[in-house]
Amino acid sequence: MAKKKQPANNAYVTKIFKQKTESIMPFINERLSANQTSIDKARYEKPTTDNTVARQSRFHFNPEDVMNALRTNIIGQDDVLSSVEEMLYLVKADFGIKHRPLAVNLFLGPTGVGKTETVKIIAKSILGSTDNFCRIDMNTLAQEHYAASLTGAPPGYVGSKEGHSLFDSDAIKGSFSKPGIVLFDEIEKASTEVIRALLNVLDTGHLVLSSGTHEIDFSNALIFMTSNIGVKELNAHRAAQNKGIKKWFGSNAIDEKSHLKQALQKKFDPEFLNRIDRILSYDYLSDEFLDKILDVELETLNLRLKAKNATLELDETARQQLYTYYDEEYGARNLAQHIRVKLEPLVAREILKDDKSTQFIIEYIDDNFSISPNNNT
Numbered sequence: 001m002a003k004k005k006q007p008a009n010n011a012y013v014t015k016i017f018k019q020k021t022e023s024i025m026p027f028i029n030e031r032l033s034a035n036q037t038s039i040d041k042a043r044y045e046k047p048t049t050d051n052t053v054a055r056q057s058r059f060h061f062n063p064e065d066v067m068n069a070l071r072t073n074i075i076g077q078d079d080v081l082s083s084v085e086e087m088l089y090l091v092k093a094d095f096g097i098k099h100r101p102l103a104v105n106l107f108l109g110p111t112g113v114g115k116t117e118t119v120k121i122i123a124k125s126i127l128g129s130t131d132n133f134c135r136i137d138m139n140t141l142a143q144e145h146y147a148a149s150l151t152g153a154p155p156g157y158v159g160s161k162e163g164h165s166l167f168d169s170d171a172i173k174g175s176f177s178k179p180g181i182v183l184f185d186e187i188e189k190a191s192t193e194v195i196r197a198l199l200n201v202l203d204t205g206h207l208v209l210s211s212g213t214h215e216i217d218f219s220n221a222l223i224f225m226t227s228n229i230g231v232k233e234l235n236a237h238r239a240a241q242n243k244g245i246k247k248w249f250g251s252n253a254i255d256e257k258s259h260l261k262q263a264l265q266k267k268f269d270p271e272f273l274n275r276i277d278r279i280l281s282y283d284y285l286s287d288e289f290l291d292k293i294l295d296v297e298l299e300t301l302n303l304r305l306k307a308k309n310a311t312l313e314l315d316e317t318a319r320q321q322l323y324t325y326y327d328e329e330y331g332a333r334n335l336a337q338h339i340r341v342k343l344e345p346l347v348a349r350e351i352l353k354d355d356k357s358t359q360f361i362i363e364y365i366d367d368n369f370s371i372s373p374n375n376n377t
Contacts, residue, residue: 060177063088066125073121073296074114075332076289080280084118087278091179091222100205101218102179104275106187106225108260109282110234112331115226119183126178133181134171138190150197167207169216180221188229188267195272202275230263235329257281285331290323293332297339309358310351313374317364346371
């Protein structure tokens with residue numbers, strides 16, 4: 001007598017189906033995205049006399065959304081953000097010079113004022129993540145022979161045939177509907193040879209690697225550079241002012257933005273500077289912005305605490321004490337550091353000890369920060 005077939009284990013079948021679905025879905029999503037890109041590209045490139053269709057942008061980002069994020073998080077830099085807004089609308093309109101980067105921007109100014117953070121916010125708003133752009137720390141390229149890190153080893157040297165480069169070509173290339181984003185951080189610290197290697201990138205939007213077999217296309221990329229050049233002298237001038245010394249730069253008051261640009265012109269050749277669309281100077285963050293800076297830093301901390309189902313507030317005594325640590329020379333980064341060192345350990349201990357409370361408040365009592373559950377909210 002034949003044995004009766006046993007029904008399949010439902011849990012096992014469900015598990016196998018889920019595994020197969022999860023392995024297939026990325027491929028399906030990738031194909032759907034590629035098909036939509038092909039449709040958008042065909043519509044965009046089709047000749048038309050209809051202004052409504054002709055003026056549709058291939059880029060999906062909304063400049064207003066990007067600027068809302070920037071103005072919420074970048075404090076005290078209204079002039080800079082106005083220029084960034086103009087740049088975003090130009091990119092969105094998409095009638096720029098072909099075979100050249102979409103925009104080339106240089107951000108000048110002291111540390112902790114939002115130069116790099118501006119690029120991160122733009123990347124998150126346009127590309128969905130702060131990790132999706134190509135970042136090159138130029139202080140690692142201070143030696144002349146490091147130019148090979150960008151362009152690859154020249155013929156006859158080890159690695160020349162592979163065409164390796166520090167550049168993330170996929171992040172630079174972007175896509176039809178999204179621009180690539182590249183950041184050259186602390187550009188003044190790179191060697192002269194490295195800077196010269198970038199001239200063709202800024203001018204034609206292309207970089208041919210030394211092997212001659214690979215080429216990186218920057219024509220669909222937003223290029224950003226940051227620099228602290230001239231800031232050391234400005235900090236010395238400000239310190240002298242605070243002490244009542246009037247001998248710096250020939251007077252007690254100088255045009256700080258002009259000073260930064262003069263320092264830039266001493267460092268870089270005209271052919272490099274002439275390839276930059278916008279040179280924007282960030283201001284020092286004075287005490288008047290402390291409330292906003294602290295709010296932004298606290299919100300950043302609370303976004304991380306959200307994963308632990310916790311939120312943190314500061315009472316006025318804690319806020320006032322944190323303000324006393326602020327150093328204008330180091331900007332918002334200075335305040336963030338004190339939050340990490342003085343407040344976050346308290347939060348860590350409390351959420352490990354108390355697994356029921358979800359809201360906490362920090363006060364400053366008897367020369368110490370103190371944390372407790374916030375039962376008043």
